[in-house]
Amino acid sequence: MTSNKTNAGRFFEDYAVGDVIRHAVPRTLSGGERALYHALYPARHALYSSDQFAQSCGLRGSPIDDMIVFHTVFGKTVPDISLNAVANLGYAEARFLKPVWPGDTLRSTSEVIGVKQNSNGRTGVVWVLTRGLNQHDDVVLEYVRWVMVRKNNLDAPVPHAVIPELSDVVPVSELNVPEGLDFSAYDTELAGEAHRLGDYAVGEIIDHVDGVTVEEAEHMLATRLWQNTAKVHFDATNRPDGKRLIYGGHVISMARALSFNGLANAQIIAGINSGAHANPCFAGDTIRAWSEVLETAQTAVPGVGAIRLRLVATKGDAGILRGDDGKYAPDVLLDLDYWALMPT
Amino acid sequence: MTSNKTNAGRFFEDYAVGDVIRHAVPRTLSGGERALYHALYPARHALYSSDQFAQSCGLRGSPIDDMIVFHTVFGKTVPDISLNAVANLGYAEARFLKPVWPGDTLRSTSEVIGVKQNSNGRTGVVWVLTRGLNQHDDVVLEYVRWVMVRKNNLDAPVPHAVIPELSDVVPVSELNVPEGLDFSAYDTELAGEAHRLGDYAVGEIIDHVDGVTVEEAEHMLATRLWQNTAKVHFDATNRPDGKRLIYGGHVISMARALSFNGLANAQIIAGINSGAHANPCFAGDTIRAWSEVLETAQTAVPGVGAIRLRLVATKGDAGILRGDDGKYAPDVLLDLDYWALMPT
Amino acid sequence: MTSNKTNAGRFFEDYAVGDVIRHAVPRTLSGGERALYHALYPARHALYSSDQFAQSCGLRGSPIDDMIVFHTVFGKTVPDISLNAVANLGYAEARFLKPVWPGDTLRSTSEVIGVKQNSNGRTGVVWVLTRGLNQHDDVVLEYVRWVMVRKNNLDAPVPHAVIPELSDVVPVSELNVPEGLDFSAYDTELAGEAHRLGDYAVGEIIDHVDGVTVEEAEHMLATRLWQNTAKVHFDATNRPDGKRLIYGGHVISMARALSFNGLANAQIIAGINSGAHANPCFAGDTIRAWSEVLETAQTAVPGVGAIRLRLVATKGDAGILRGDDGKYAPDVLLDLDYWALMPT
Incomplete structure (x- = not known):
């Protein structure tokens, strides 16, 4: 039966x-998920690493x-x-x-x-x-x-097409600044870098230097941790080469963590404007990342700035984002446009 | 010396x-072991995932x-x-x-x-x-x-043989229902499936669909986490092919987690009647699972039913459990007979 | 730009x-880092495993x-x-x-x-x-x-050379015994072994028996967990064979954990006298360990002894520490000289 x-x-x-x-x-x-996040990604933003640092920024502890x-x-x-x-x-x-x-x-x-x-x-x-x-x-x-x-x-009948109208960019006025956030006593030495919002120029490109080669065990641990059970990530019999498609979010977290090197003070992700998983990522790929400063702005909270960043993850040293045909170059994994909060 | x-x-x-x-x-x-369990297995039973869900079932938090x-x-x-x-x-x-x-x-x-x-x-x-x-x-x-x-x-002298008499099945009356457990406000939508005890028929076979390919790093992390240090699980020099025998309990947890898909409301394991590790499991194997409903019963607590399940883990798509010789087919990894508690 | x-x-x-x-x-x-430590290393010292055991030793919980x-x-x-x-x-x-x-x-x-x-x-x-x-x-x-x-x-100008004078061995009198530590009710059965300080003789060699084969995913998880982001540990493109150099501390922790078998009561590391990473370690290596008792002493706290140990980690079964040229044999990974606290 x-x-x-x-x-x-x-x-x-x-x-x-x-x-x-x-x-x-x-x-x-709980603290278990936080510890695992630190084991899975080279995450170093101080606000998410230290209760004390977060308290010095006006929060009750590290979120x-x-x-x-x-x-x-x-x-x-x-x-x-x-x-x-x-x-x-x-x-x-x-x-x-x-x-x-x-x-x-x-x-x-x-x-x-x-x-x-x-x-x-x-x-x-x-x-x-x-x-x-x-x-x-x-x-x-x-x-x-x-x-x-x-x-x-x-x-099945063809439904009436409804295409929602979506903003290209979340307006700064609609970004949430966590209640109590206060960067007036912000310690750039403990945060890891001296650069504040005013030090970044629109158009500036930051190569985040480091690369991380991904193993099957790691991305499967990560993806399961979020209770994401899509079979393409776990079942080697899906493909002749036994490789498992890496969850796109794993690439986002890896690139965001790598971006600490040059963007250590982009502490809080406040919004994501758009994101594309340009090409699939597989175990054995070495993920690198670079960022482009798209916009800087002041939030309603004094001392708290917003920086809009394009975060690009690549496998290999892809310098070219798109080919002549307008398509993403084959080594590009991720093209993410997001807002982060940063001390001014 | x-x-x-x-x-x-x-x-x-x-x-x-x-x-x-x-x-x-x-x-x-602590919460650390719980987070790791979620990273190691595709575990989704709501009672072990959410304090709030467990509280809605009368418990003080998620056990x-x-x-x-x-x-x-x-x-x-x-x-x-x-x-x-x-x-x-x-x-x-x-x-x-x-x-x-x-x-x-x-x-x-x-x-x-x-x-x-x-x-x-x-x-x-x-x-x-x-x-x-x-x-x-x-x-x-x-x-x-x-x-x-x-x-x-x-x-050494041959000891007097003592063979304990063991029950084939733990009687339902001897299963423990956690103090306070109350399924009267059970939310099947949050639990993930609508099927209650009465929806399962004895003899029903549930194919749990998904497969997970196991890596050396994963089963070693899991086995160490339980401070199980049997050397066969860790030392590649034990075998010419460098493979390490996977701890049988890793297969049990993987199969139990996979069984969420079709048995999301079999929340609590109350007893294990028998278990056999039919064949060894090694890294590279893709674990799948199916369950057979063996018995359903009412516990002494109103609304809390007991479902007796045979949980079979396989590598590959083994449809046959035993060969003509009565032995387990080579692709069968686990044959487990257990009781779970489920809302009626 | x-x-x-x-x-x-x-x-x-x-x-x-x-x-x-x-x-x-x-x-x-938090407890998350502790759980991960247990997953990454075969760590079993009871004081770091159980709040209750630590409390029976006079501490407020497991450190x-x-x-x-x-x-x-x-x-x-x-x-x-x-x-x-x-x-x-x-x-x-x-x-x-x-x-x-x-x-x-x-x-x-x-x-x-x-x-x-x-x-x-x-x-x-x-x-x-x-x-x-x-x-x-x-x-x-x-x-x-x-x-x-x-x-x-x-x-750049050649600086005036300053070479600090360093002790070969931390004097026992300078080792810290945690406040409140009291081994008078120490339970050797729960700790795992009966041997107390007096049972160890200077010169005694303890082969810790077990071996653990290391995978890339494991040492990268461990090294990231400590927010150690040195690129040699993560980027496979650094070497033609795609191997990543394993963080030396990973070998220390693996050897220390293996040393439980024979040194279960060497509960607390109080000092490290010297340490050398003799040869690089790579994924696929099977780490083994042996210890030599260098010294035993009494601390100022009654019942709390100090044992000075040489902990040697090897890949393979290296019996020879140094070759005729005085250099470490190629299979030696670590030579660590440390003090541990142990009940007398």
């Missing part, structure tokens, strides 16, 4: 604009790293959003709205805000607004993501 | 029925995963029980008797309850009743395990 | 005797493992001390001065106490006295380390 109790995932025809999906498996985060929050919230959406996804197409309008503290419990919801069937009739694009909530039902993170999903029943 | 202070382990003639061995190295468990408790208690026994073991023959009558909370300290004792020398005169079988105790000396877990052990002094 | 905001590290001419460098990125340690403290303090110094180092030449006069508890925050400072330019004019030796401090500004660890560093500007 065979069971059909396992999750087959949703197909394109299973999404309707306005649906709100409550994702399963809430998760309590859970923004990217841990992102991965945890994202991981919960996988069984409902991307199990049958053909491609993860993009992110937009991500805002980190409240710090997450050790002991907090996160869960996720996604609201379907757009659908558009592709002309081939076999796939479609689904836009969702995903929210991460803590145990007090405060939204700690929200972002829009869109994926290409297979249709299962090709005869 | 050479020392003989290292542990040579016990041989068959060193065990006598009635002996109680206090195993060394008590261990305090330490049952399998962490099992591995910790088991690991302590290795230097005294299985250092010179030829084979781990079986488990029986395992009962989880009390939840373990972050901050609790576990230690283990084993009582020798059976011995029987083999007819070859070189080995014998030893049965032990192992107990895991917390810092209040409460028994949190007990189980019987039997191993085949080498004789060191072949002239 | 290219940035020069990344850390190029210091060169020989950048160090002057008397300089004090405050290293960046303070770090709060953070001494080697976690060492690695954390050391890791912070890398960007300022060894980024342009040609070789890590030695350690001396290390003393662990205060226990570190979960929740404590560590930072490091280094005082330059010696410089000597080499006759080649291209490199020099720098001696630093490194101190680890907790959030109360108590020194928890101090040690002297000397490294060979490249000169960047070969025309």
Whole structure:
């Protein structure tokens, strides 16, 4: 007697604009997740490393790293959003709205805000607004993501196309500055670098120098840690060479951690404007990163600046971002546009 | 001057029925072990992931995963029980008797309850009743395990054979339901699946779909985490191909975690009726799992059901459990018979 | 527009005797780091495993493992001390001065106490006295380390040579015994071995039996955990064979953990007299260890003895420490001389 109790995932025809999906498996985060994050990535931003440093910046202690929050919230959406996804197409309008503290419990919801069937009739694009909530039902993170999903029943009716209008860039006025954040006693020596917001010029390119070669065990540990169970990341029998596709978020965290070298004071990720996983990453690849300063601005909180950065991760020493055809060069892994908070 | 202070382990003639061995190295468990468990296995059962979910089930917070408790208690026994073991023959009558909370300290004792020398005169079988105790000396877990052990002094007298009588199945009435457990407000959406006890039929087979390819680094991290230091798991020079035998408990945890997909509400392992490590597992193997529903029952606590499951782990897509000769098919890794608690 | 905001590290001419460098990125340690330490090394010393055992020894709970403290303090110094180092030449006069508890925050400072330019004019030796401090500004660890560093500007003046006078051995009277430590109720059964200080004879050699084969993923996780970001440990493109040089501290921790088997009661590392990383270690090497008892002594605290040990780590079964030329045999990885506290 065979069971059909396992999750087959949703197909394109299973999404309707306005649906709100409550994702399963809430998760309590603790010092254990923080320690693992430090083992998995060369993360050194002082605010996420030291309770004392965070207290000197006006916070009650060191919050859970923004990217841990992102991965945890994202991981919960996988069984409902991307199990049958053909491609993860993009992110937009991500805002980190409240710090997450050790002991907090996160869960996720996604609201379907757009659908558009592709002309081939076999796939479609689904836009969702995903929210991460803590145990007090405060939204700690929200972002829009869109994926290409297979249709299962090709005869299902073509839905009315709804394409959400998305900002290219989150306005500085909509970035959240954590309550109490105060950089007036900021210790650049303990933070690791002297450069403040005014020291960065728009157009400046920072090569983050170091490279990290990724092993299968590492990315699988990381991806499981976020309870992201998409099989492409774990099952070597999916490909003849036995390689497992590395979760795109692993590349984001690796690049962000590498960017400490040159951006040690870009302490807090406040928003993500857009992101593209340009090419797949596999074990054996050596991840490097560079950043371009896109914009600098003042937030409403005195002393707290915002720096908009393009963070590019590569395998090898890719100097070229895009080829003559406008496509990403084959060595480019990630092209991320985000806002960080930095002392002025 | 050479020392003989290292542990040579016990041989068959060193065990006598009635002996109680206090195993060394008590261990305090915390959120760190929980985070690592989530990194090592695709574990998603909500009760062990979220304090809030556990509180909604009447518990004071999320307990330490049952399998962490099992591995910790088991690991302590290795230097005294299985250092010179030829084979781990079986488990029986395992009962989880009390939840373990972050901050609790576990230690283990084993009582020798059976011995029987083999007819070859070189080995014998030893049965032990192992107990895991917390810092209040409460028994949190007990189980019987039997191993085949080498004789060191072949002239040592043949002991009177004592073969303990063991139940095939722990009776439902002897399963422990954690104090306060209350499934009346159970949220199936947050748990991940809608199926309750009544939705499972005896004989139903659930294929858990996903596969995880295991790396050397991962199983060594896991096995060390439980302070299980049996050299076969760590020393590549033991075999010409450099592979290390994977600790059987790693396969149990992997299969149990995979079984979330189809058994998300089988929240708590209450007992283990029997278990066999059918074939060795090595790095590079892709572990898959399927379950068969053997029995369903009501516990003494209203709303809390018990489901008896056969959990089979395989490498490859083994559809056949046993060959014509009655032996396990070569792709079968684990055959485990256990009780889980599930909302009715 | 290219940035020069990344850390190029210091060169020989950048160090002057008397300089004090405050290293960046303070770090709060928790149960997460402890759990990872247990996953990365076969660590079983009971005092660092169980709060209850530590309490029975008069402490308020289980402290953070001494080697976690060492690695954390050391890791912070890398960007300022060894980024342009040609070789890590030695350690001396290390003393662990205060226990570190979960929740404590560590930072490091280094005082330059010696410089000597080499006759080649291209490199020099720098001696630093490194101190680890907790959030109360108590020194928890101090040690002297000397490294060979490249000169960047070969025309920079040759500094006046200052070679610090260093003790070969930390005197027993200068070892710190943690406040409250009391071995009068010490439980040798729970600790794992019966041997007390008086059972060890000077000259005694203990072969620690077990071997652990190291994987790339493991040593990279460990080294990152201590925020040690020296690129030789992470970037496979540094060498044609893709191997990454293993952080010497990883070998120390592995050997110390293996030494449990025969030295289970050498609970606390109180001082390090000297240490040499005899040969590089790479993934695939199987680390083994043996110890020689160099000295035994009584501390000022009744019941607390001190045992001076030579801990040698090897790859393969190296029985010979040095060849006829006085150089370390090629299979020797580590030669460490340290003091541990042990019940008398």
